[in-house]
Amino acid sequence: MANAIALVRPAAPPQPTHGNTTDPETLRLHGLAENALATALHCLRAVDCNPTRLRLATARAVRAATLLKRASEAANLAGEVQA
Incomplete structure (x- = not known):
């Protein structure tokens, strides 16, 4: 029984999906992208x-790029407001 394999591993810490x-x-623009x-x-x-x-x-893909650009601008504006 010393050669048993553990079937459970420790849980990984939660990773944020949308940064901080x-x-x-x-968040809305990120989801749309x-x-x-x-x-x-x-x-x-x-x-x-x-x-x-095609x-x-x-x-x-072009729409996603536009949304990512807008999300980046919104995140920068939100960061300026919080700072």
């Missing part, structure tokens, strides 16, 4: 990735 921000606008990226990947990974799906994936 609590600004609602930053994640959704746009997920849609782009979904279109690219489709078995029948035709030109129409155009949609490109549009969603």
Whole structure:
């Protein structure tokens, strides 16, 4: 019985998914960017990735980049207000 393998490991500390921000606008934009990226990947990974799906994936990726830029600006503004 000395060779038993532990089936439980210690829990990892929780990792924040949105940094330390609590600004609602930053969180909203972050979520929208994640959704746009997920849609782009979904279109690219489709078995029948035709030109129409490729155009949609490109549009969603561009939308995600715009949302990420806006989220970054919102986070910077929120940081200035808190400082």
